[in-house]
Amino acid sequence: MYCDRCGQAATEGDHSACAAARELEPPRFCPDCRRRMKVQVVPTGWTATCVEHGVRHS
Amino acid sequence: MPEILDRARARVLADGAGLDEAGILEVLRLPDEDLPELLQLAHDVRMKWCGPEVEVEGIVSLKTGGCPEDCHFCSQSGLFTSPVRAVWLDIPSLVEAAKQTAATGATEFCIVAAVRGPDERLMAQMREGVKAIKEAVDIQVAASLGMLTQEQVDELVAMGVHRYNHNLETCRSYFANVVTTHSWEERWGTLKMVRDSGMEVCCGGILGLGESVEQRAEFAAQLAELDPHEVPLNFLNPRPGTPLGDRPVVEGKDALRAIAAFRLAMPRTILRYAGGREITLGDLGTRDGLLGGINAVIVGNYLTTLGRPATSDLELLQELKMPVKALSATL
Numbered sequence: 151m152y153c154d155r156c157g158q159a160a161t162e163g164d165h166s167a168c169a170a171a172r173e174l175e176p177p178r179f180c181p182d183c184r185r186r187m188k189v190q191v192v193p194t195g196w197t198a199t200c201v202e203h204g205v206r207h208s
Numbered sequence: 209m210p211e212i213l214d215r216a217r218a219r220v221l222a223d224g225a226g227l228d229e230a231g232i233l234e235v236l237r238l239p240d241e242d243l244p245e246l247l248q249l250a251h252d253v254r255m256k257w258c259g260p261e262v263e264v265e266g267i268v269s270l271k272t273g274g275c276p277e278d279c280h281f282c283s284q285s286g287l288f289t290s291p292v293r294a295v296w297l298d299i300p301s302l303v304e305a306a307k308q309t310a311a312t313g314a315t316e317f318c319i320v321a322a323v324r325g326p327d328e329r330l331m332a333q334m335r336e337g338v339k340a341i342k343e344a345v346d347i348q349v350a351a352s353l354g355m356l357t358q359e360q361v362d363e364l365v366a367m368g369v370h371r372y373n374h375n376l377e378t379c380r381s382y383f384a385n386v387v388t389t390h391s392w393e394e395r396w397g398t399l400k401m402v403r404d405s406g407m408e409v410c411c412g413g414i415l416g417l418g419e420s421v422e423q424r425a426e427f428a429a430q431l432a433e434l435d436p437h438e439v440p441l442n443f444l445n446p447r448p449g450t451p452l453g454d455r456p457v458v459e460g461k462d463a464l465r466a467i468a469a470f471r472l473a474m475p476r477t478i479l480r481y482a483g484g485r486e487i488t489l490g491d492l493g494t495r496d497g498l499l500g501g502i503n504a505v506i507v508g509n510y511l512t513t514l515g516r517p518a519t520s521d522l523e524l525l526q527e528l529k530m531p532v533k534a535l536s537a538t539l
Contacts, residue, residue: 156448157291174445174486174514178291188295192305193266193312193508193518 152184177206210234210242213249216472221253226473229429235469236421240461247500250468254501257475261533262525263438263504265316265350265480266309266518269511270297270333275322277354277389279377281414283447283512284322290449292512302337303344310347312507312518315535317341318350318373318410320511324390325355331363338367346535350410355390355398361405371408371437374398379427382419399434408437412482415466416444416458424466428473438504439477441470443484445513457484460493464500471501480504486516494521498528 151160154177155168176189180200187198187206195208212234219225227235238246274286274294283290297305306317319337321330330353338349351364352373364372376395377383383392403409411434413427431439443458458466463485471479481502485494494516498505505525507518525532 176512176514186291186293188293189512190269190272190295190297190301191509191512191514192268192297192301192308194305194308196509196514 152179152181154179154181157184157186176208209245210238212238213242213245216249216253220472220475221249221256224257224475226432226475227469229425232428232469232473233422233425235472236425236465238465243461243464246468247464247496250471250501251499253471253475254479254503258478258503260530261503262498262530263316263478263480263533264312264314264522265318265504265506266305266312266314266508267318267320267352267506267511268297268302268305268309269322270302270319270337271321271323271330272296272512273322275324277324277387279387280451281377281386281417281444281447282322283450285450288449288451290447296333299333299337299340303340306341306345306347306349309508310345312522313532314507314518315348315533316350316371317345317347318352318371320352320373321354322511323354325357326353326360331360334364334369335367338369342368348535350408352410355394356401358401361401361407365405365407369407371410372402373410373438373440374402375413375440375442376411376427376430376434377413378417378419379423379430381426382417382423386417396434399436409434410438410440411436412438412440412442412480414442414444414484415463416455416484416488417452418455425469428470431470432473435474436477438480439470439474440480440482440506441467441502442482443488445484445487447512458488460489463488464493464496467497467501478504480506482506483510483513483515491516491520495524495528498524498530503530 157179
């Protein structure tokens with residue numbers, strides 16, 4: 151599993167800053183494979199698409 | 209009371225004339241203990257020359273990322289190692305975003321693209337998108353598509369785009385520290401074409417890019433010279449992978465001083481809260497700014513980052529007895 155903000159391994163290092171930042175950011179990396187996702191932000195939400203693992207949304 | 213506030217009261221509040229650059233700088237240098245008085249004066253100026261209404265807007269990115277320009281604050285530049293990938297919004301999603309924006313009571317919906325300037329593909333998307341929005345939603349459409357040619361300006365007018373955003377971002381003397389792929393003067397040229405076309409001019413920038421207090425005053429004075437209909441005021445939200453990704457955020461009190469100073473420089477403009485306010489000011493500071501010169505907000509999310517829920521801002525406006533500007537008042 152990977153941090154969906156920085157793309158590094160979720161179990162390595164401190165990701166508390168990432169978690170705090172994620173309150174005002176959509177995810178950028180797929181937590182399953184760390185690929186960069188295509189992210190679309192709209193006024194009331196977001197969708198993030200991984201070519202391998204599909205669509206996530208707010 | 210500091211002497212500059214006496215002068216501002218006479219010049220700005222009484223006569224509606226903005227402070228000059230030297231006066232703005234004096235305001236930006238006021239000590240913290242004078243901040244409450246400064247904010248009250250800026251609020252009085254806003255109430256006298258703009259009224260209590262607040263203009264509410266939603267924004268959406270039609271084309272995200274992959275931009276060829278190198279604006280050092282921007283996660284959408286293709287020249288940096290930002291994690292933001294290029295993506296286009298389809299027309300049905302664009303119309304849905306406009307509907308969601310209108311449902312908040314917003315009167316403005318701004319379509320934004322991360323480009324140097326529009327190519328034919330983007331103009332075609334705009335033609336289709338603006339038409340579809342106007343058929344489906346009762347809302348004013350604005351656009352922000354970078355630098356324009358005269359033909360593109362004319363075409364946006366023909367589409368019914370009523371306001372065009374093109375930020376100068378920072379003052380002329382600091383611009384080359386922030387952007388190297390185009391000049392401040394090129395941006396000014398687009399703004400002049402927009403102004404001459406009859407579209408409303410929306411032009412602001414970002415505070416916290418590393419500019420000095422003097423340059424902040426210079427920027428406010430240059431905006432006042434442009435006399436835009438609207439000034440969106442952003443505060444740097446340092447983005448990972450950008451050259452400004454490690455800069456500190458603007459101190460809350462400095463942000464509030466700047467809001468008041470920009471209001472005293474431009475007593476009649478729409479001064480809008482834009483990106484970065486959540487991390488710079490938080491909930492309490494957001495309220496202070498609305499009572500210190502701000503009279504417009506972007507509600508909901510931004511282009512690549514998230515904002516407060518629209519309901520939080522709308523509840524705050526209700527608490528402050530600041531009515532949302534109605535669509536009829538903008539036509």
